[in-house]
Amino acid sequence: MTAEQVLCLRDVRKSFGPVEVLHGVNLDLRAGEVLALIGENGAGKSTTMKILAGYQPATSGRILLEGEEVTFGSLHDGEEAGIVMIHQEFNLAEQLTVEQNIFLGRELRRGPFLDKRKMRELTRGYLDRVNCRVDPDTKVSALSNSDKQMVEIAKALSRDARVLIMDEPTAVLTGSETEVLFDQVRRMTAQGTAVLFTSHKLGEVAEIADHVTVLRDGSVVHDDRASEITEDGMATAMVGRDVSDLYPAKVGRPGEVMLSVRGLTVPGHARNVGFELRQGEILGVAGLIGAGRTEAFEGLCGLRPASAERIEIAGREVTIKKPRDALDHGLCYLTEDRKLRGLLLDKTMRVNLTLQALDRFGGWMIDRAAEDRALDKAIDEFDIRAGRRTMAVGNLSGGNQQKLLLAKIMQSEPAILIADEPTRGIDIGTKQQIYAFLRDLAAKGHAVVVISSEMQEVIGLADRVLVMRTGEVAGTLTGDELTEDAIVRLAVGLGANDKEKVA
């Protein structure tokens, strides 16, 4: 099946200053098809998408819209041509309602007044199509990330897009939400819309894509029908090397109990959470979005108000009221949100690296030489790739940001590391590096907690998995019990073994 080509890139190049980031990219979006554009972070996916949507001009090369060469002067031209892009960072006005957002810039009017009733009705319709049950009058700021994603998609639906470009739409969605999204994508393609999407979840790519284009270092290294490539093949093409052994071997032999928590309660989010964590162990924490995993561990580390019956670290009872206390006891939390809570995007790598452990770099005065040495070491140890050391961290690719964040947390040499979604939104090559690092850390006698929404990751990496549901511990799984099925059952509130109740 070769459908009509709607939007094509021909030998497109793009340079930022002296650095060329796209080296002659060819790409074809066909009506009624889903094109998956995959590649490691920094491979040039975002730039390619922005050129397609008219956000950025190409340095050279041609853009063909239905065979005719076009130049998009601005985003508006792109939208006029029926090309809609959904960003990874949402493009919604937080203080406006869902309905106001969906009709932002093209409000319906009846006479001189806004036709609120009509807009609300239509909004309701779009939201129904994506199975999203939020009220059109809710403020966007009150929505969860997945609801925001759905609103973005509803907005795209409302624009009758001919071409829909989605930058990692599933990164913040749960499995069932992803299914809803894919149903919509299928419905749109059936009506002839061309869809381009990116994802680091190769399973999803295999499921939805008709065609797969792989970018590596700004060049297309693979371009073929989806049926012609396996998930392993995709990963290999992206990374340029074999990544079948994504997860390191679970060699750890758990030692002494390092951390023991009893009766941890975070008002509004978690109740009576208790667990033990041993030296040399990686404890996975699974659960649905909203299960209170992040909040529980933030509470444990003094980042939000919490109370606990008893917390023991290395056998001694401790009280943790503020982040400083946690750090003093060697307990360190790596946030899931590297952009809003992890890194100062407008500052350099050096400033970011040492921020948390600034007291280790001189007294009142900061020892800049020591900072530079630490940065050298971190760049080397974590394989952080940045053009210039002085560039703002916001300009690094997601994977390199994540590695820097990890390096930053490690500056305070925690005995216990709690890593929240340590591989969210980063490419498979970097994931492999981070997994190896975490396992290595455990092997050196530290204790590690990995909170993750990716089932594969928890199963592949952790020695033991704690599953949370609605703010409470639903169960713990070890060894052979560790299956996706078992985690899901605990996460949704079914016992691990009573399958009868499912039917």
Add this chain to the structure above:
Amino acid sequence: MSYMKTTLLGCTMLALSGAAWAQDDTTVIGVSIPAATHGWAGGMNFHAQETIERLEETYPQLDFVLAAASDAGAQVNDIEDMVATRGIDALVVLPFESDPLTPPIQSVAEAGTWVTVVDRGLSVEGVEDLYVAGDNPGFGRVSGEYMVEKMPDGGDIVVLRGIPTTIDNERVDGFESAIEGSGINIIDMEHGNWNRDDSFNVMQDFLQKHDQIDAVWASDDDMAVGVLAAIEAAGREDIQFVLGGAGMKEMVKRVMDGDEMIPADVTYPPSMIATAIEMTAVGMVSNAPVSGTFTIGSVLITPENAEQFYYPDSPF
């Protein structure tokens, strides 16, 4: 309300606040003035408060409402509130600025309320019943004449002006015409905004710019304070004297004590508000004719007459 209750209420009120609330036989006089944001205005506020206290004692049938506004807009609001909530019978107003205050005062006058305007005239003539006017051109003229008298052979002087307003322009015009042809040259003129700090800075720069300055017309006593400090700091001997204005008590004291740098002062008395309130009060309680224009001239204060202009209790 029953007869009994009314009487009772009336008695209580009477006991509480003299005659204040019994609308029939009480006359309410509203006084609206700019807030005490600089020395002269501070003195004016002081005199207003003091006069009101005194008059309330003397005339129990009079009730006063005093409001000090921080800008012209606030003053309009004050006047509107006085009319709406206190039902004033007379308004004594020292307008912040003439133009914006003219329409609201005009409508108060049209409603039959007695209007006394102080210091600054309104933009439209014939609105007020009584105009107690400061004499700004006269202030400049008296100052100029003194300069001419003090420097018969002429000389080079610098001038510090106030905040750019009509008042300032009238004073400077009066001063310039008084010294015309006398041989006195104004070699520099800048705005010191009736402010000590600003005039200090301006004077410092004048001293840098000009090697010979014979005298300074600071045109205001607050500015004279800054000017004197700058001269003292620079250690310059060429300046013979500084002439301020308005009659601040410290300056009057220096004139009285025969200070050579401050040989004289020119009045622009903040107590003109007291005159206005008093005349209005008299007009309200008696049949004495008080309408018309009453100009308070600017007088030269010299060591001989300084005593009678010295009010040690006033903040100004």
Add this chain to the structure above:
Amino acid sequence: MTAETTNTRARRSLPSMSVLGPIVALVVLVAIGAMMNSNFLGAANITNVLARSAFIGIIAVGMTFVITAGGLDLSVGSMAAFIAGLMILVMNAALPSMGVGVPIILLGMLVAVVAGILAGLLNGFLITTVGIEAFIVTLGTMGIYRSLVTWLADGGTLSLDFGLRTFYRPVYFEGILGISWPIIVFAIVVIVGELLMSRARFGRHCAAIGSNEAVAHYSNVDVNRTRLLTYAMLGLLVGVATIMYVPRLGSASASTGLLWELEAIAAVIIGGTVLKGGFGRVWGTVIGVLILSLIDNILNLTDLVSPYLNGAIQGVIIILAVILQREAKAKG
């Protein structure tokens, strides 16, 4: 890699416009001043300009920290007036018992510093602990201090006892080696401030908080405490500025320190500190303060424009100084 290395070297040879912008503006102003009047570069004029910049300058250094940490303080001008009034009242009251001498001056200074710190802590407490917008809190305290000083002075002027004033006067007008005290104190404050901002943990924490409060919180920075400290420090510096101010004219009134807050904020922004926080530089603030005082000085020394237009000239230069930096950002 080659391209990147050259790039770095090119940068090193010529600092970016964001650094050069304020310096260029200052140099141009000095050149204009020197051309217009031969006394401009004389020691006396330079002393005058530096000494009168000192009040706003000392305050602006503190303001740099507050703004860098994402805050704002509108109350500094009236806080200065209030502290000056308080100082004068206390010193006048203590005069009969203490007599003229060093102890009474020290008492006045102590009052100024303590009152400044307390006023700063009050702002900081309301902003951090109670959690009210900095703009609203300091707008409120601005009005409070301004009317308190008016009230203390009965609408008029509070004047320091004449004998005391004569004794205290040298603190503004004299100094060591011909450099007057305000300039010396200003210089010390600037040096300490610059070190604190660019080299110390405190400055780094301020920038981190202004850049992203959440990141700072997650990075073990005590956000509230650091913010509180910036306001307390600003209060302290207002106190220090007042100690220099009072001996100059020996008086305080409702018009003392009028609009100082805006001048201080303008100086901070001209110097390249970002108004919404996250980046600040103390040396830039100094240049901003000097630019502002030089404009006034030059306009007074020349007859180039009508004095009615002084404000307009000032406005144009402030905007130009900031545009110079912005263009640099777009290019860099």
